[in-house]
Amino acid sequence: MMEDYGSIAASKVLSNSFRHKGNSAVLTAGLSIADVVGAGVLAMGPATANLGWLLGSIVLILLLAMNIHITLLIWRVYMEYPQANTLTELASAAFAKAPAAHQRAIEWATSSIQSVWIFAALALYTLTMGKGLGMIFYDAHLCLPVWTLIGCLLILPGNLHVRSLGEYSSPIWINIATTMGTCLIPIVWLACQGVDSTRSSTATFAAVAPDLTGSSFVSSLCTYGFAFCGQFIIVEIMSEMENPAEFPKAYAYMSGPVQAAIFLFVGLGVYYYRGSEAHDLVLEELPFNGLGRIAAGCLVVHMTVTFVIKSVIFCQHSVTSLSKNGLIDDDSRNSKRQWYLSVLVVVSVSWLVAQIVPFFEDLVNLMGAALVPIGCFILPILYYLRLLMDKGFESNAIGVAELLIIQLELALSVVILVYGIYTTSISIMDKWASYGPPFACHCEDMWDTCSCSASRVTSCSDTDLLQLPMH
Numbered sequence: 001m002m003e004d005y006g007s008i009a010a011s012k013v014l015s016n017s018f019r020h021k022g023n024s025a026v027l028t029a030g031l032s033i034a035d036v037v038g039a040g041v042l043a044m045g046p047a048t049a050n051l052g053w054l055l056g057s058i059v060l061i062l063l064l065a066m067n068i069h070i071t072l073l074i075w076r077v078y079m080e081y082p083q084a085n086t087l088t089e090l091a092s093a094a095f096a097k098a099p100a101a102h103q104r105a106i107e108w109a110t111s112s113i114q115s116v117w118i119f120a121a122l123a124l125y126t127l128t129m130g131k132g133l134g135m136i137f138y139d140a141h142l143c144l145p146v147w148t149l150i151g152c153l154l155i156l157p158g159n160l161h162v163r164s165l166g167e168y169s170s171p172i173w174i175n176i177a178t179t180m181g182t183c184l185i186p187i188v189w190l191a192c193q194g195v196d197s198t199r200s201s202t203a204t205f206a207a208v209a210p211d212l213t214g215s216s217f218v219s220s221l222c223t224y225g226f227a228f229c230g231q232f233i234i235v236e237i238m239s240e241m242e243n244p245a246e247f248p249k250a251y252a253y254m255s256g257p258v259q260a261a262i263f264l265f266v267g268l269g270v271y272y273y274r275g276s277e278a279h280d281l282v283l284e285e286l287p288f289n290g291l292g293r294i295a296a297g298c299l300v301v302h303m304t305v306t307f308v309i310k311s312v313i314f315c316q317h318s319v320t321s322l323s324k325n326g327l328i329d330d331d332s333r334n335s336k337r338q339w340y341l342s343v344l345v346v347v348s349v350s351w352l353v354a355q356i357v358p359f360f361e362d363l364v365n366l367m368g369a370a371l372v373p374i375g376c377f378i379l380p381i382l383y384y385l386r387l388l389m390d391k392g393f394e395s396n397a398i399g400v401a402e403l404l405i406i407q408l409e410l411a412l413s414v415v416i417l418v419y420g421i422y423t424t425s426i427s428i429m430d431k432w433a434s435y436g437p438p439f440a441c442h443c444e445d446m447w448d449t450c451s452c453s454a455s456r457v458t459s460c461s462d463t464d465l466l467q468l469p470m471h
Helices: 025-036 039-051 053-080 087-094 100-136 144-161 170-193 214-228 231-239 244-277 290-324 332-356 360-370 372-391 400-435
Strands: none
Touching: 025 170, 025 231, 025 244, 025 290, 039 053, 039 100, 039 170, 039 214, 039 244, 039 290, 039 360, 053 087, 053 214, 053 231, 053 244, 053 372, 053 400, 087 100, 087 231, 087 372, 100 144, 100 231, 100 290, 100 332, 100 360, 100 372, 144 290, 144 332, 170 244, 170 290, 214 244, 214 360, 214 372, 214 400, 231 244, 231 290, 231 372, 290 332, 360 372, 360 400, 372 400
């Protein structure tokens, strides 16, 4: 018998008109891994270093469990409204019996947060891809805005061609493989060097970080929250399943353990070998050599596939919304032109945003503070609570313990939202002053020069630590 995981209607047969007819539980698990295990995993080292190996592991597991629980809340709502193909449509359906003003407000909030999130995520992938290209060709000495532009041009052909998540399955598994390569190569290299060589005498390694502060704790929460967040496109992934009732098996049982293993391995591995001096990006632990080029190549492929996954979702939503509102012609002859224009706009804006906050860790934390608490935690909980109001608490088989957990999740979301935005904003402004404003060269840890990457060039002396060029 199919377990219901708290859903009212998990066992009912869904109409074929609500299905994509294709994606299995295994492919769905692969899609969710490819989506969630993206850029966030690259920042696990400093996030763990902020907390310590024991506290960091506990917080990571708790945040992952929270993410899985809230995702399953979305699934419970989806099983009641399987006609929804996007998060905004699900929000509208969940509040269909609410006052019209409430329904419009929840639709607007969901659509706005989802759009901003996807644009910010695509900007982060663009930024990371540019860093990866710069690390492959570290002796070419091109500035970060140029490399990110080249990355966008590399993305375009695939992004223009792929129009459905289930259209091609092989890139999903290629993405997972390159994710492993991106993370494994630096950690294996560190292990081969030995902890005595990789962790300096001034770096700390402890169960609980001795310099732990409220700011560093919330910063790690922002990083973890960003890393695990997949709720923005999870409805699209559910809607493309052959049997959405199998989603909990795909997400909680297949995808969840893999996510936990990858994040713990990267976070604890980097922290063990580098201690409190872990770099913002895991690839920055490598020296400038052939191995670094291979790892950076894996990163570029990984970011390309992850970019296309989110871009396809956003462009599908944009074209459909414009068509429904009569803003574009629904003629199938023009569909390809509309798709191309949508992709070009998305890629161009992603490049622009990537130049405004060109600091990987801070962009991750800003998204984790400003967007994740609202879009990934608070709004999905509101959908579910509205469902409880309409359908009744008893029929949802929800107990007092789960209601208490939901209250704690809401409280934690507010803390991350308020304190996280404050601390991250200060960090970004400090780095603008130190490393240069938007559209500056930003060659940090990308060029094989002492002025840009002193921590990665072992031959640098104190006299070589010059001011970064082209600020």
